[in-house]
Amino acid sequence: MIIISDTRRQTACDRTRSRSAFGAAKLGSNQRGQEGREQSELNPALLATLERDGRERSLIYRTLALTGLRRSELASITAGQVILDGAVPHIVLNPGDEKNRKGATIPLRPDLAADLQNWMDENRTLTMRPGISAGQQRLFKMPSSLNRVFDHDLDAAGIAKRDDRNRVMDIHALRVTFASHLCAAGVPLRTAQAALRHSKPELTANLYTDPQLLDVAGALAALPAFNAHVAPLANKPASA
Secondary structure, three states: OOOOHHHHHHHHHHOOEOOOOOHHHHHHHHHHHHOOOOOOOHHHHHHHHHHHEEEHHHHHHHHHHHHOOOOOHHHHHHHHHHEOOOOOOEEEOHHHOOOOOOOOOEEEEEEHHHHHHHHHHHHHHOOOOOOOOOOOOOOOOOOOHHHHHHHHHHHHHHOOOOOOOOOOOOHHHHHHHHHHHHHHHHHHHHHHHHHHOOHHHHHHHHHEEEHOOOOOOOOHOOOOOOOOOOOOOOOOOOOO
């Protein structure tokens, strides 16, 4: 809406598991669900910790859905790799942390960049560890069991684990969501391929696009009329 230490198993999973994409409303409901699912009669300090964890997971999910980063890639990002003061805010992904080992520059939407800035400002002192500078701090505290946590958040938001076509909703489905919404917005396939850092356009088009999010009816409206107004046939004379 995937295991960090096992890239090979994740690659095999990507090839065999059919994933669904989140619509905008569904993704928003999942974020709200995980932000509030821990609300209960708790002491203020514990409640504040749970609320912070919920906000962090919400931002993790949103970052994955708006960048196309894989879970292990996002887990590697430090505060120093988030560049927000240039003409185009972006994340620098190191070669050793990227699946294809080339490294990449990941552009950020202005609204996401602002949220990340607020998050880093809020947590700059909370997450400091001795001997590690602010720029070396991990951007997020990614749970090792993020898939299981994600399942709990789906349940809290009232989102089924599988859709009506039996496609699974998991963390990697947020990457499918990223690709599908790019396609639905009319982004050229070559551009979407670059955003997803795929080696082949077929992978972007066939595996990472949810057909249900495509506006096929709207696309048909762009076709020319092709002589739509056909005059009715003249009445034939009655046969003798």
